Amino acid sequence: MSDTEGDRSPLDPMSARPLYAQLADVIAGKIRSGELAPDRPIPSENHLADEYGVARLTARRTAQELRERGLIVTVRGKGSFVVEQPPLDVSEESEIVD
Amino acid sequence: MSDTEGDRSPLDPMSARPLYAQLADVIAGKIRSGELAPDRPIPSENHLADEYGVARLTARRTAQELRERGLIVTVRGKGSFVVEQPPLDVSEESEIVD
Amino acid sequence: MSDTEGDRSPLDPMSARPLYAQLADVIAGKIRSGELAPDRPIPSENHLADEYGVARLTARRTAQELRERGLIVTVRGKGSFVVEQPPLDVSEESEIVD
Amino acid sequence: MSDTEGDRSPLDPMSARPLYAQLADVIAGKIRSGELAPDRPIPSENHLADEYGVARLTARRTAQELRERGLIVTVRGKGSFVVEQPPLDVSEESEIVD
DNA sequence: GTGGTCTAGACCACT
DNA sequence: GTGGTCTAGACCACG
Numbered sequence: 001m002s003d004t005e006g007d008r009s010p011l012d013p014m015s016a017r018p019l020y021a022q023l024a025d026v027i028a029g030k031i032r033s034g035e036l037a038p039d040r041p042i043p044s045e046n047h048l049a050d051e052y053g054v055a056r057l058t059a060r061r062t063a064q065e066l067r068e069r070g071l072i073v074t075v076r077g078k079g080s081f082v083v084e085q086p087p088l089d090v091s092e093e094s095e096i097v098d
Numbered sequence: 099m100s101d102t103e104g105d106r107s108p109l110d111p112m113s114a115r116p117l118y119a120q121l122a123d124v125i126a127g128k129i130r131s132g133e134l135a136p137d138r139p140i141p142s143e144n145h146l147a148d149e150y151g152v153a154r155l156t157a158r159r160t161a162q163e164l165r166e167r168g169l170i171v172t173v174r175g176k177g178s179f180v181v182e183q184p185p186l187d188v189s190e191e192s193e194i195v196d
Numbered sequence: 197m198s199d200t201e202g203d204r205s206p207l208d209p210m211s212a213r214p215l216y217a218q219l220a221d222v223i224a225g226k227i228r229s230g231e232l233a234p235d236r237p238i239p240s241e242n243h244l245a246d247e248y249g250v251a252r253l254t255a256r257r258t259a260q261e262l263r264e265r266g267l268i269v270t271v272r273g274k275g276s277f278v279v280e281q282p283p284l285d286v287s288e289e290s291e292i293v294d
Numbered sequence: 295m296s297d298t299e300g301d302r303s304p305l306d307p308m309s310a311r312p313l314y315a316q317l318a319d320v321i322a323g324k325i326r327s328g329e330l331a332p333d334r335p336i337p338s339e340n341h342l343a344d345e346y347g348v349a350r351l352t353a354r355r356t357a358q359e360l361r362e363r364g365l366i367v368t369v370r371g372k373g374s375f376v377v378e379q380p381p382l383d384v385s386e387e388s389e390i391v392d
Numbered sequence: 393g394t395g396g397t398c399t400a401g402a403c404c405a406c407t
Numbered sequence: 408g409t410g411g412t413c414t415a416g417a418c419c420a421c422g
Binding site: 209 | 370371
């Protein structure tokens with residue numbers, strides 16, 4: 001293939017799937033592939049918004065989606081971090097924002 | 099009814115032409131006359147519905163009609179915008195929301 | 197006290213408790229008191245926003261809060277409805293938006 | 295002051311007067327001169343930080359200073375606004391966010 | 393006419 | 408410099 005093609009966004013605004021869900025899929029893929037490693041932060045909400053050309057609220061909604069999937073935990077003022085292992089049970093967590 | 103009352107709406111509910119098409123004609127006229135300029139937003143669906151006394155769904159159908167005529171493009175969460183130059187042919191358009 | 201005092205909103209924008217949580221408390225009180233009965237709709241998001249002088253997004257966040265507390269269920273295009281009885285278990289629900 | 299260099303910032307980091315107070319003085323001057331009119335918003339915290347080359351927190355502290363001087367009121371999610379008439383006494387104010 | 397998604401940008405709390 | 412809350416207002420999907 002060429003290295004000059006202009007296709008650069010995995011998000012399709014015309015899709016029936018909401019942008020936040022599409023973006024959550026992208027990040028989830030990077031988590032499962034190991035590109036985003038356990039205990040390491042995912043890009044900040046502002047960074048995601050800039051990088052993928054969405055509003056900050058959409059990036060925030062993406063983080064909410066990933067929390068609900070159990071893939072990240074979010075710490076106020078610090079960031080959102082990849083969880084160690086996809087949890088089977090959430091009865092141990094504490095102080096996780098929602 | 100009388101023929102002297104102050105009703106001055108350009109829309110005729112009794113016409114065989116659908117209301118959405120009549121309203122699309124009105125907006126199209128304002129676009130071609132320059133009253134609605136290229137790259138500028140047309141009134142919102144709610145605004146059109148209020149201003150012309152039609153249902154929201156009719157205003158929505160009007161926007162769809164104008165998109166199909168190639169006169170506007172619609173951006174989710176932003177509004178509908180007058181295209182730069184009224185196209186002569188619509189057989190080439192793609193990726194316009196519908 | 198007098199019967200002429202002008203205090204009319206139970207919400208305090210200066211409080212450290214978020215507006216959406218304060219509003220959720222107000223609605224929850226009306227549910228528990230029976231003012232909002234089981235299987236009956238709570239006021240729409242737009243109505244809540246108008247009545248309590250908050251943005252629609254804040255009213256939406258209130259509904260999310262009430263869903264998380266298990267006090268309402270939300271149906272797209274219909275509204276949000278008071279649940280029959282505060283559930284002890286949520287393993288039976290289906291098609292509840294979030 | 296000197297003479298020919300292009301540095302034209304009204305703030306002096308070497309001064310014993312805190313930066314936030316210096317910046318508050320600058321904004322207060324614009325309010326009293328009418329450059330910032332009553333009921334109109336002052337520049338956002340981000341804007342002030344960029345324009346005067348200070349940290350976001352310094353801009354925030356500036357706004358707090360101006361609130362304490364009774365020159366602005368701050369509305370969450372909207373901005374900070376110049377008050378109608380600069381008060382001569384601040385011993386009566388209440389319910390101003392801080 | 394409801395709730396759902398989205399844009400844009402503000403201030404707030406915390407690290 | 409992060410995430411959290413909030414305002415304002417747009418279009419979308421559904422009943």
